[in-house]
Amino acid sequence: VTARGQSLTLEKDQRAEVAQGAAPAGPLPVERNLIRDGEFQEPPGVTWRVDARPPADPNESPGEVQPVTIGGRRAMKFQRRGENWGQVGLEQDLNQDVRDFKSLRLLVDVFLSFQDLSNCGSQGTECPGMVKLRYLDTAGFEKEWLQGFYYKYDANPVFGYTFCAPCSPRYADHLRVEQNQWRTFESDNLLEAMRVAGSPAALLKSVSLYASGHTFDSSVAQVQLLASD
Numbered sequence: 001v002t003a004r005g006q007s008l009t010l011e012k013d014q015r016a017e018v019a020q021g022a023a024p025a026g027p028l029p030v031e032r033n034l035i036r037d038g039e040f041q042e043p044p045g046v047t048w049r050v051d052a053r054p055p056a057d058p059n060e061s062p063g064e065v066q067p068v069t070i071g072g073r074r075a076m077k078f079q080r081r082g083e084n085w086g087q088v089g090l091e092q093d094l095n096q097d098v099r100d101f102k103s104l105r106l107l108v109d110v111f112l113s114f115q116d117l118s119n120c121g122s123q124g125t126e127c128p129g130m131v132k133l134r135y136l137d138t139a140g141f142e143k144e145w146l147q148g149f150y151y152k153y154d155a156n157p158v159f160g161y162t163f164c165a166p167c168s169p170r171y172a173d174h175l176r177v178e179q180n181q182w183r184t185f186e187s188d189n190l191l192e193a194m195r196v197a198g199s200p201a202a203l204l205k206s207v208s209l210y211a212s213g214h215t216f217d218s219s220v221a222q223v224q225l226l227a228s229d
Helices: 190-196
Strands: 014-017 025-029 031-033 049-053 064-070 073-080 086-097 103-115 129-137 142-150 182-186 201-213 216-228
Touching (some): 064 086, 064 216, 073 103, 103 129, 103 190, 103 201, 129 190, 142 182, 142 190, 190 201, 201 216
Antiparallel strands (some): 031 216, 073 216, 103 182, 129 142, 129 201
């Protein structure tokens, strides 16, 4: 790669970035992280927007988001105490065209301290840890990819589902993890999963990290959304 009289040699699985009027930057990994501040070095409300939904009972707290350190990891904690539904988390706009990407993988560390609901609630939408990608498919329709995490399990679905019942398309079931232990989640190629589901992605709109339910205490760390051309 040559720009402004400077050359850069790339090996296999490396890339370079060339801004207008600038020398080439690199070599860089073939995958690039689409998420900004995935290690939560900035306080809530700077890069990540706090998203606290109005609770079902207006007399209850919507919940709190606060930076913490757990086992040496910088994380964001979602915490709430209530008898009725509430949801609180973080959201980041992406607005990234992904039609030329070959691969898109999500990596996130999850730590679940407490949940009062079994599984993920009556519709499978109330996990103490959740990640959501909002995207436009190639037909222009808005879709969602959702992954939940829980530890409190009941085999009877009357006490809650372990998958998102109203989601369309419905992707993977929610993941059961150990309480009070870090769990690293790494997705398969999401672009392929979206294509197979009949809703191939064109534009990634946003990523959300949140907790939903009645009473919960959960944390997330080291969030990456790795794209490769």
